[in-house]
Amino acid sequence: MSLYSHLLEPLDLGFTKARSRVLMGSMHTGLEERKGGWERQAEYFKQRAIGGVGIIVSGGIGPNEEGVGVQGGAILVNDEQVAKHQIVTKAVHEVEGALICMQILHTGRYAYNSKAVSASAVKSPIHPFPPKELDAQGIEKQIQDFVTCALLAQKAGYDGVEIMGSEGYFINQFIVKHTNKRTDEWGGSYENRIRLAKEIVRRTREAVGEKFIIIYRLSMLDLVEDGSTWDEVVYLGKEIEKCGATMINTGIGWHEARVPTIATSVPRAAFVDVTARMKKELSIPLITTNRINTPEVANAIVAEGQADMVSMARPMLADPYFVTKAAAGRGDEINTCIGCNQACLDHVFSGGEVSCLVNPYACNETILIDQPVVLKKKIAVVGAGPAGLAAATTAARRGHEVTLFDAASEIGGQFNIAKQVPGKEEFFETIRYFGKMISSTGVELKLNTRVAAKDLISAGFDEVLLATGIIPRLPELEGVDHPMVLNYLDVLKHKKPVGKRVAVMGAGGIGFDVAEYLVHGKTTPSIDKAQFMKEWGVDLKVAGAGGLIQPEVEPAAREVTLVQRKKTKVGAGLGKTTGWIHRTTLKHKNVQMINKAQYLKIDDAGLHIELDGEVKVLEVDNVIVCAGQDPQRELQAALVEAGLSVHLIGGADKAAELDAKRAIKQATELAAAI
Numbered sequence: 001m002s003l004y005s006h007l008l009e010p011l012d013l014g015f016t017k018a019r020s021r022v023l024m025g026s027m028h029t030g031l032e033e034r035k036g037g038w039e040r041q042a043e044y045f046k047q048r049a050i051g052g053v054g055i056i057v058s059g060g061i062g063p064n065e066e067g068v069g070v071q072g073g074a075i076l077v078n079d080e081q082v083a084k085h086q087i088v089t090k091a092v093h094e095v096e097g098a099l100i101c102m103q104i105l106h107t108g109r110y111a112y113n114s115k116a117v118s119a120s121a122v123k124s125p126i127h128p129f130p131p132k133e134l135d136a137q138g139i140e141k142q143i144q145d146f147v148t149c150a151l152l153a154q155k156a157g158y159d160g161v162e163i164m165g166s167e168g169y170f171i172n173q174f175i176v177k178h179t180n181k182r183t184d185e186w187g188g189s190y191e192n193r194i195r196l197a198k199e200i201v202r203r204t205r206e207a208v209g210e211k212f213i214i215i216y217r218l219s220m221l222d223l224v225e226d227g228s229t230w231d232e233v234v235y236l237g238k239e240i241e242k243c244g245a246t247m248i249n250t251g252i253g254w255h256e257a258r259v260p261t262i263a264t265s266v267p268r269a270a271f272v273d274v275t276a277r278m279k280k281e282l283s284i285p286l287i288t289t290n291r292i293n294t295p296e297v298a299n300a301i302v303a304e305g306q307a308d309m310v311s312m313a314r315p316m317l318a319d320p321y322f323v324t325k326a327a328a329g330r331g332d333e334i335n336t337c338i339g340c341n342q343a344c345l346d347h348v349f350s351g352g353e354v355s356c357l358v359n360p361y362a363c364n365e366t367i368l369i370d371q372p373v374v375l376k377k378k379i380a381v382v383g384a385g386p387a388g389l390a391a392a393t394t395a396a397r398r399g400h401e402v403t404l405f406d407a408a409s410e411i412g413g414q415f416n417i418a419k420q421v422p423g424k425e426e427f428f429e430t431i432r433y434f435g436k437m438i439s440s441t442g443v444e445l446k447l448n449t450r451v452a453a454k455d456l457i458s459a460g461f462d463e464v465l466l467a468t469g470i471i472p473r474l475p476e477l478e479g480v481d482h483p484m485v486l487n488y489l490d491v492l493k494h495k496k497p498v499g500k501r502v503a504v505m506g507a508g509g510i511g512f513d514v515a516e517y518l519v520h521g522k523t524t525p526s527i528d529k530a531q532f533m534k535e536w537g538v539d540l541k542v543a544g545a546g547g548l549i550q551p552e553v554e555p556a557a558r559e560v561t562l563v564q565r566k567k568t569k570v571g572a573g574l575g576k577t578t579g580w581i582h583r584t585t586l587k588h589k590n591v592q593m594i595n596k597a598q599y600l601k602i603d604d605a606g607l608h609i610e611l612d613g614e615v616k617v618l619e620v621d622n623v624i625v626c627a628g629q630d631p632q633r634e635l636q637a638a639l640v641e642a643g644l645s646v647h648l649i650g651g652a653d654k655a656a657e658l659d660a661k662r663a664i665k666q667a668t669e670l671a672a673a674i
């Protein structure tokens with residue numbers, strides 16, 4: 001029997017069958033609106049179908065212009081658009097047993113769109129446009145547009161639709177008092193507020209007939225003020241079931257909620273209890289979601305009857321073959337989503353194309369292609385951090401003879417340091433994945449081997465890839481050699497003792513990580529689900545409206561001050577969708593944040609800075625330097641001089657603003673071309 005037999009068991013929906021219990025959750029990729037994007041999406045989805053996903057759900061498609069997130073966003077309102085969608089459905093259906101549903105997404109007041117409409121003219125705190133309040137006729141039009149959109153999806157060859165009723169979008173805005181101030185039949189009582197959701201599902205079912213999947217995404221935990229109570233959520237679920245939905249998917253948190261719901265610092269399967277509780281109330285299949293990224297976790301959820309299906313969205317970007325690898329007992333070869341959002345959600349919110357930090361092939365299936373090599377080369381890769389690992393395994397997979405060297409006793413480079421940070425434990429999975437790839441692609445790994453140029457020159461390599469990373473920067477400052485001064489490696493890697501009062505010099509990604517490491521106690525919320533819920537004020541029992549309670553944050557283990565020279569807000573350069581989480585976490589722990597500082601000196605009294613023309617002393621036990629990095633490329637000159645073909649990748653190429661996304665992408669592209 002398979003290790004993951006529950007996850008791999010088909011799900012009978014009566015008129016059709018999902019091949020596995022894995023649903024690929026809806027993700028906007030940005031390809032919907034790009035030239036040639038439909039062809040690229042076709043290959044992207046087809047690979048996930050080949051990879052064994054039970055039901056694929058497309059990115060959100062608007063039922064009309066006022067419903068799209070941004071002007072020019074994808075809508076499905078006519079036959080010309082149907083033809084585009086057919087490119088996708090045809091490609092997916094070439095894979096036997098594959099099912100694909102289209103998500104109908106009406107964003108309501110979440111539209112970056114002057115045409116935005118909603119239940120009431122209540123502006124969202126995270127969007128600039130106040131929505132127009134719909135009149136009764138306007139509401140009728142919206143319902144009809146949903147139904148027409150579903151019919152067109154059916155015509156386009158989809159196996160069903162997902163009606164997006166959660167995350168604070170249009171339908172959700174009618175359900176909750178916070179955004180619905182109406183006094184007519186669409187507002188006031190709960191029955192009136194859920195009328196829109198019911199009418200959309202009921203009329204869609206009437207229009208599409210019995211043999212078409214309707215998934216309704218229901219907000220089970222709003223995490224906003226005046227959100228639904230548990231009794232209301234259950235009542236809505238029962239009504240949606242009566243209206244003809246095939247399945248109900250779980251929605252957790254509105255986009256404006258101040259609780260992290262999918263970031264890497266959220267514990268795995270953090271919100272599954274909510275779906276599990278709902279399961280006792282309904283008879284149609286339920287799908288659970290949020291931060292489920294391994295076959296072990298997903299299988300356990302189905303085995304324990306907490307949900308009938310498991311929605312994984314980003315994990316399908318990270319590895320299209322998640323399900324087939326699990327089915328073949330090769331779960332350890334899955335490239336795991338680490339929840340970083342860096343190449344997916346962060347790109348959506350900056351109007352870019354989605355890909356994946358750990359898998360740059362995602363959404364680039366027709367562009368970035370590994371061709372088997374014609375001329376086998378002998379390649380040396382120096383440095384087994386993310387860049388070196390990606391380059392070595394890609395080149396070897398294509399057929400090159402690759403030797404990978406690292407001075408350290410383990411692979412992973414800086415990811416071994418990153419994984420020490422509370423809330424970044426998932427980074428371990430990338431090291432685990434590459435470890436497995438090294439053996440399966442036949443890379444010769446030489447650890448504990450600090451390479452010198454002469455070794456490489458004498459060994460006769462055709463190509464040398466230098467992935468030697470970075471050197472932490474030590475600013476020129478009086479007293480920087482004082483014993484109280486440490487750098488981030490001293491703290492995170494060498495675990496040197498750190499006092500109770502600390503100044504962190506430099507507030508980039510690493511400065512924030514070091515501060516987080518220093519303020520946390522023994523347990524961390526990313527591992528301890530109960531602590532996470534307590535610290536972020538979440539009541540999974542949803543006793544009150546929206547499931548919010550007063551947060552209870554554990555006192556900080558140290559007094560930390562985070563300092564930068566720039567005038568910008570401290571943390572402004574962090575990830576678009578995760579920066580607020582880091583800033584809030586540190587504020588909860590009373591970390592002081594100082595910008596516009598000029599460093600003067602360090603002595604026994606502490607760190608001396610000039611701030612707004614005044615000299616200030618931060619009286620601390622330690623100053624931790626997190627002042628960026630410089631490239632480490634000492635081998636380059638001698639190799640070039642000896643006439644070797646040398647390539648710099650990752651930090652060795654460019655240390656400024658380097659992240660693993662850039663390192664892995666650059667390395668993979670080079671190794672795919674070499």
Ligand code: FAD
Nearest residue numbers: 383385386387406407413414418451468469650651659660
């Ligand atoms: P490195 O990871 O630095 O690897 C270089 C390797 O080369 C090392 O293993 C070293 O031992 C080896 N080496 C060097 N010289 C030699 C030699 N002569 N012979 C043999 N081996 C040699 N990035 C993100 O994208 N997101 C994050 O959230 C994130 N968080 C981070 C948190 C922390 C605390 C840290 C420290 C970094 C974080 N990063 C993050 C940055 C990310 O880890 C780096 O961008 C990435 O590791 C760079 O990869 P690289 O392969 O270029 O270099």
Ligand code: NAP
Nearest residue numbers: 475506507508509510511564565566626627628657658659
């Ligand atoms: P960074 O983001 O470039 O930040 C370096 C910090 O040091 C800045 O705050 C800078 O601020 C300060 N600094 C630069 N030169 C200095 C000098 N000479 N003296 C004093 N201060 C100086 O680099 P990092 O924090 O080392 O992180 C490295 C990379 O890892 C980042 O670029 C990031 O992409 C990645 N990373 C990402 C995450 C994430 O969450 N996505 C987390 C960790 C790391 P001032 O110039 O204003 O003082």
Ligand code: SF4
Nearest residue numbers: 337340341344356357
């Ligand atoms: Fe997951 Fe990060 Fe890839 Fe997004 S970019 S899919 S969060 S690993």
